[in-house]
Every structure is written in structure tokens, then in C-alpha cells.
Amino acid sequence: MTGRSAADLSPDDISFEHVPASDQAFENALAKARDGDRLTVDDAVELLTTGTDRDGIDRERKEAVLELADRRRAEEVGDDVTFVANLNNNVTTACNVGCLFCNFKDTAHQFEREAQAKRRASDGSSGEQSDPRDADHDAEHAGFTKTPADSRRIVEDGLDMGISEVCSVSGLHPAFALDDEHHEILAGYDEPAREVNYKPPAVYETDPGTYVDQIDAMSVDGIHVHSITPEEAYHARRGTDWSYEDVYSRLREAGLDSAPGTAAEILVEEVRDVVCPGKIGSGEWIEAMEGAMAAGLDTTATIMYGHVDNAMHRAMHLKRVRDLQDRTGGIREFVPLSFVHQNTPLYEHGVVDGGASDAEDELMIAVSRLFFDNIDNIQSSWVKYGDAKGLKLLNCGANDFMGTILSEEITKRAGGSYGEFRSVADYVEMIDAIGRRPVERSTDYRTKRPINVAGDSDDSYGPALGPRADGTPLLPAADEEPVAADD
Numbered sequence: 445m446t447g448r449s450a451a452d453l454s455p456d457d458i459s460f461e462h463v464p465a466s467d468q469a470f471e472n473a474l475a476k477a478r479d480g481d482r483l484t485v486d487d488a489v490e491l492l493t494t495g496t497d498r499d500g501i502d503r504e505r506k507e508a509v510l511e512l513a514d515r516r517r518a519e520e521v522g523d524d525v526t527f528v529a530n531l532n533n534n535v536t537t538a539c540n541v542g543c544l545f546c547n548f549k550d551t552a553h554q555f556e557r558e559a560q561a562k563r564r565a566s567d568g569s570s571g572e573q574s575d576p577r578d579a580d581h582d583a584e585h586a587g588f589t590k591t592p593a594d595s596r597r598i599v600e601d602g603l604d605m606g607i608s609e610v611c612s613v614s615g616l617h618p619a620f621a622l623d624d625e626h627h628e629i630l631a632g633y634d635e636p637a638r639e640v641n642y643k644p645p646a647v648y649e650t651d652p653g654t655y656v657d658q659i660d661a662m663s664v665d666g667i668h669v670h671s672i673t674p675e676e677a678y679h680a681r682r683g684t685d686w687s688y689e690d691v692y693s694r695l696r697e698a699g700l701d702s703a704p705g706t707a708a709e710i711l712v713e714e715v716r717d718v719v720c721p722g723k724i725g726s727g728e729w730i731e732a733m734e735g736a737m738a739a740g741l742d743t744t745a746t747i748m749y750g751h752v753d754n755a756m757h758r759a760m761h762l763k764r765v766r767d768l769q770d771r772t773g774g775i776r777e778f779v780p781l782s783f784v785h786q787n788t789p790l791y792e793h794g795v796v797d798g799g800a801s802d803a804e805d806e807l808m809i810a811v812s813r814l815f816f817d818n819i820d821n822i823q824s825s826w827v828k829y830g831d832a833k834g835l836k837l838l839n840c841g842a843n844d845f846m847g848t849i850l851s852e853e854i855t856k857r858a859g860g861s862y863g864e865f866r867s868v869a870d871y872v873e874m875i876d877a878i879g880r881r882p883v884e885r886s887t888d889y890r891t892k893r894p895i896n897v898a899g900d901s902d903d904s905y906g907p908a909l910g911p912r913a914d915g916t917p918l919l920p921a922a923d924e925e926p927v928a929a930d931d
Contacts, residue, residue: 453544453718453795455752460714464755470495470505477512477814488759491811492804501803513810513841521820521843525875526885526892529868529907529918530609530670530847531602533662536589536652539615540641541675543709543720544789589617589650592661599662606906606913609847609887610662612671613706619645622680622691623656630683640683655680656698663699665911668887671700674732675707678724688735696739702887703736705729705745705775711764712757719751719790730768737774742888745775745819749808750783750800751790758808762815769818776888777821777844780808782828805829806840813841821889826866835878844885845871848907848918867918868905872897884909 466486473490476483483491490496494505590598599610614620618641621627630642637643645651652658655672662669672680672695674688681691692703709716711726724732736743745765749758769775783799785791791798800808812822824842826834827849834845848866868884875882876897884893886909893908906917 453790455795458718458752458795460754460757462712462714462754462756462760464489464493465496466490470497474505474508474512477509477516480817482817483815485756485759485763488762488811488815489755491814492755492758492807494807501801501807506803506807509814510806510810510840513813514839516813517822517841517843523880524843524883524892524894525838525878525880526821526844526883526889527866527871527875528609528847528885528887529607529910529913530611530849530887531599531607532849533590533595533598533602533610533612535595535612535614535658536617536620537587537615538589538617538648538652540618541616541720541722543723544718544795546788589648589652591650592653592657595658596661596664599664599667603665603667603910603912606908606910606916606918607667607848608907608910608913609668609670611704611847611849612658612662612669613673613704614676616641616675616679617648617652618643619648620652620679621654622686622694623654626654626680626684633683636683641679642683656694659695659698659700667911668701669699670702670704670887671695672703672736673707674703674705674729674736675724677703677732677735678728688732689738690735692736692739692741696741700741702742702744702776703733705733705743706779706781708746708761708765709748710753710757711747711761712753715753715757726764730764733768733775734772737772741774742776743774744777744779745769746779746781747808747812748781748783750804751785751796759811759815762812766816766818769816773818775819777823778812778816778819779823779825779846780805780812781825782808784828802833805833806837809837810841831874835874838875838878838880845875868895868907869903869917872905 466489468486468490470490473483473487476487477491491509494502494509602610618637621630630636630640631644633639633642655676659669659671672692677688677691681688692700707723708729709720711729713726716723716725733743747758747761765775765778782805785796785799790796809822809824816822821844822842823844823846824834824837825846827846829837838845848868872882872895882895882897884895884907885891891909895905904917906915907913908915
């Protein structure tokens, strides 16, 4: 946990050792990419900036990079655009890490205080004064913690709608432990709250259970469970000498099928020290990813860019992910995530004045395609980019358009306004509109179902790969209208 607040930061005080400069020339970098040579960090910097010899993004150079990346995408993975029928089930917003780009979390202390307040109300005792640790708590966003039984009900409902995957990424609740053995180890510390960020479930109104309990609860009828980021794995082994492979192996036995490589943000320490000083470092993230793959799990990898980072940081991040893939071969897709700034501490306190530009987003996708000669799938996120721009990015090197998700909290809380749900019919309409073929896929990309688009308008498309999928159109729950996309 970190005590740093965005209010303590000034953009004038942020300086970096790594800056976007290289001894390479843009023309040379583009020629290497055109010839299919493995790109260096300096090459990536030149392509991301359209040349460090010029200020700003050069439009003609940018178009050359985008065109090359789109051609590379067609050569490597074809013209199909994939998506997955999935559900997001985030277990808890309780978290004390304090990342300055995030508005998803609610301080775990807030949950504790709410439980105390309800106990006081029931016994008639007086209230207490506010705590400074709750200064960033947004009362408009009611926090939540789900029990394993809650998670199972949510997944059951999703299965009946035809989903094939449940994705779960959660806050680091102090009462969350890997399993009962882990609870005992953490409770044995002299000062568990201070030493290992642990408080017993009884302190809180809702017990999240253990990570093993939650994975087991979500593992219904053979659905693919995609969960436990490197940051969550760190939380699930805190206070022990267990390896990441040990942790992920126990979770795999409980039903975990793959691990999302989120919490990567930027894998450069000088950036992490600014935006997420309470999070694990780059080396720990890589170690956790290696542990997940050693346990037999597929993974994804991400980058979250467009805040205080620069093109050199982005290029260094790409190199670390590519090196990891060289060693492991278990990363199934790379997911660039553009920083959504509106409701985040970094923006609200004036540390940043916005996120990445459209040109930066296009180049991030394109250079990812050109840089990764060992990762086939590059995702365009409609949640981050919106429909129109997300579709455009499919012509900049991306080949995947993420998933139906049914519910999305993290980006929405940060100020994202592109909605929380896309039906299979939505995917068919959008992907067909850009002249590409929509393909429903499994999480690991090993199973694919091309969709033959009808000649006339047809909204009867539904998922077919889930354990209970029968092609019935996938729609949001009748009592829960999806947030409209406004792009």
C-alpha cells in the first residue's frame, strides 16, 4: 500500500531518464519492418513517433506505418476479425494499492468502516470521525464485494445466455487469501494488517471467500475461467515462500484456465514509481507471468499507455513482453489499453491533461503488430476506443475486437463512455461493415466459428461456443439496459 496521492504530484516535478531519442532513422526503421526484420527498441521509438527528427506526428509517415502493419496483419492472421462471448465478473472493488490512474477501487478501509457503521447502528452506538485514508473514495460509486455464491449465480446466468468465458479481475481485498492454509499463515503474523496487508473476513460485512473458492465457484459446466492477474497472484502468495507456479497450480486445480496479463501498465520502473508505486515491479510481473505459464496456463499481455509515459517507455515495454514470449511461448494475445483519464486522480489533480491522441492509439496498435513477431493476436478494445475508432484500428494491425463482456466496471469508473455490452449481432454488423468476416473464438484462440453473414439485415446471430450456447441471440438481462455507446 502506498500513501502517495496525485495531489502530491506536479507535472513539473516529473522527469525521466528514458526519453524518446534514438540513433536510428525513421526510414531505416520502416525499411526493417517492411523487410520483416526483428525490430529493436530504437526502431520502435522511431515508428511510434514517426521519427524523432521531427516534432509531433507526421501524417504521411504515420500512414506508411499503418499501411505496413495492416498488410502484416493480413499476411500473418488473415482478414478474419475475432471476438469472444464472455462475461466480466469482478469480485471486489476493495483495494489499498492506490494506483493513480484508477478509479475502480474503493479503499478497503472504507468497506471496514461501513461494516463498523452498520454494527454501531444496530447496537445504538455513536458514529466516528472521517478518516483521511478515505479522501479519494468516490461516494457515487458504491463499492461491492461478492461471495463465491454470488459469483456462481452470475456465471450460471451468463452460461444460459451462451457465454464461453468468464473474466474476473478484482481489487486486492485485505481479507482475500489463496485458501484456508493461506488464511492461517497470514493470521499468524504479529501485525498482519501492517506486515502483509491482511485482515480477517470477520472485519468486513461481506466475506469474499478465498481465491480458490471464487475460481471454483466460477468454474461451471466447463466454462473457460480467465482470471488472476500477476498483481492478484502476488496478493495470493503474500506472507509465504510459495512460488508463483505453486499459486497458479493450486488455482488451476480449482478450475482456472488462463491468466490475464493485466497490471502490466508500463514495464519500466520510473513510470511505475509515478503512477502505481504500490504495485509490484516489472520484474515481479514477469516472474508471475512465467509462473502462470509454468503451471500450464495460457496468458495474455497488456500495456496501459497515454498518461505520463513516452514513446521510449512504450518501446521498452514491448521489448520486455517480446522477450518473455521468446522464453515461454504462452502469450496468446497482446492488448494495448489506452489510458481513460476523465475520473482518475492523475487527471483530477492536474498531473495529466488527457490521454493518448488518436494518432498515438493508431501507432500503438500498428507498432505492436510490427514488433511482435512471436504473438499472433493484437486486440482493439471497443471499451477503450469506442466502436468507430475500434473498427479503424482493425485496419491498423489489430485482428481481435475483444468480447461481449456484459458488464464492465473498470473503464466505466475511469470515465469511459463506450458502454458495457456488445451482442453477437452487434459484432456481425460492425465487422461486416468494414468488409471483414466476424469469427467467434474461444479464449485461447484454438477454437473458432466463422459466421456467415446473411445478405439482408438479421439480428438473430448468437454465440455457439459456450457450454450452453445454442445460437440464441445474446442479449443483456431484461432489467439491466446496457450503457449506450456514443462514438
